[in-house]
Amino acid sequence: MNRVYNFSAGPAVLPEEVLKKAQEEMFDYHGSGMSVMEMSHRTKTFDELIGKAEQDIRDLMQIPDNYKVLFLQGGASQQFAAVPMNLKKNGKAAYIVTGQWAKKAYQEAGKYLEAVKVASSEDQTFSYIPDCSDLDIPADADYVYICENNTIYGTKFKTMPNTKGHVLVSDVSSCFLSEPVDVTKYGVIYGGVQKNVGPAGLVISIIREDLIRDDLESYVPTMLKWKTQADNGSLYNTPNCWAIYICGLVFEWLKAQGGLTEMKKRNEEKAAILYDFLDSSKMFKGTVRREDRSLMNVPFVTGDDDLNAAFIKEATAQGFVSLKGHRTVGGMRASIYNAMPIEGVKKLVSFMEKFEKEHAKYTKNR
Numbered sequence: 001m002n003r004v005y006n007f008s009a010g011p012a013v014l015p016e017e018v019l020k021k022a023q024e025e026m027f028d029y030h031g032s033g034m035s036v037m038e039m040s041h042r043t044k045t046f047d048e049l050i051g052k053a054e055q056d057i058r059d060l061m062q063i064p065d066n067y068k069v070l071f072l073q074g075g076a077s078q079q080f081a082a083v084p085m086n087l088k089k090n091g092k093a094a095y096i097v098t099g100q101w102a103k104k105a106y107q108e109a110g111k112y113l114e115a116v117k118v119a120s121s122e123d124q125t126f127s128y129i130p131d132c133s134d135l136d137i138p139a140d141a142d143y144v145y146i147c148e149n150n151t152i153y154g155t156k157f158k159t160m161p162n163t164k165g166h167v168l169v170s171d172v173s174s175c176f177l178s179e180p181v182d183v184t185k186y187g188v189i190y191g192g193v194q195k196n197v198g199p200a201g202l203v204i205s206i207i208r209e210d211l212i213r214d215d216l217e218s219y220v221p222t223m224l225k226w227k228t229q230a231d232n233g234s235l236y237n238t239p240n241c242w243a244i245y246i247c248g249l250v251f252e253w254l255k256a257q258g259g260l261t262e263m264k265k266r267n268e269e270k271a272a273i274l275y276d277f278l279d280s281s282k283m284f285k286g287t288v289r290r291e292d293r294s295l296m297n298v299p300f301v302t303g304d305d306d307l308n309a310a311f312i313k314e315a316t317a318q319g320f321v322s323l324k325g326h327r328t329v330g331g332m333r334a335s336i337y338n339a340m341p342i343e344g345v346k347k348l349v350s351f352m353e354k355f356e357k358e359h360a361k362y363t364k365n366r
């Protein structure tokens with residue numbers, strides 16, 4: 001068996017303990033004589049499984065009782081439409097555009113209401129988080145929308161925007177469960193789980209109860225109404241049973257590791273190793289403004305396309321895979337989610353040091 005160090009942005013690395021547990025339970029989940037993939041979602045066994053998964057994420061994030069936890073399909077992208085459809089009242093919403101995902105959400109919302117771009121960092125390839133302490137937010141905005149961690153560009157909101165009393169909606173896909181959060185600061189928190197939590201095809205939406213309404217426009221599909229999903233405990237139709245199961249195992253794993261406080265500590269430690277090296281290297285440079293750096297996604301460049309390509313090729317051969325950056329940034333990106341062990345980051349940095357020495361001719365004249 002030959003496991004690599006997988007730096008993919010998503011779908012991404014999962015804890016080995018979780019994969020092993022799923023393997024053990026594949027033929028006979030809890031005495032049912034079948035795997036979770038083969039099991040009706042209307043069984044008592046599955047009911048217990050989803051109930052425990054919900055309780056565990058509630059414990060991990062300390063989700064208050066007046067928030068619903070929904071396990072939905074269609075990925076994070078489906079919520080780009082569901083958010084405006086479910087929250088539309090006055091027909092206006094404020095969007096802070098800090099990357100491709102926020103931009104897509106903004107464009108999608110524009111189909112259903114008046115989406116107002118109140119801040120953007122597109123002028124500098126989304127390499128920073130704009131000052132959001134005093135934005136011109138329309139008084140009648142139904143909500144303020146952010147993408148909290150920008151997977152492609154490697155930026156993260158360290159302070160929440162001043163929403164001036166409006167409901168805050170946050171896409172946390174790539175920082176989900178990476179550190180403790182104060183859920184009460186948000187109206188809606190949602191994330192596709194395939195970045196930091198589980199397999200693709202499942203999005204978890206955590207929604208304050210008063211925002212789950214029935215008085216929606218008549219065109220809103222039954223499946224996209226949060227009310228439908230909340231009233232049916234995420235079981236209106238067949239859910240992504242397998243992904244819910246794996247997420248449940250990841251929640252158990254997170255609890256056993258010491259929860260989100262411990263995750264934050266480890267993630268800070270891992271990120272510091274990589275950023276410290278980038279700050280000292282003559283060859284590799286981070287692409288993000290220092291104070292806005294993500295703990296999860298770390299883009300970096302050499303400034304030379306051939307050298308980038310050589311690096312990715314040699315790294316891959318050494319078992320450090322999926323390091324190629326997004327096409328809009330170029331260069332490299334190391335995603336170092338919860339399940340990436342610290343040894344993976346240390347070994348990557350050692351490899352980068354070695355690569356820099358071996359290719360020193362490129363940096364001599366800089």
Ligand SMILES: *Cc1c(COP(=O)(O)O)cnc(C)c1O
Pocket residue numbers: 010074075076077078101147149150151171172173174192193195201
């Ligand atoms: C990956 C990603 C998405 C899209 O997720 P899908 O589940 O593929 O729709 C949305 N937002 C962020 C921040 C992401 O990283």
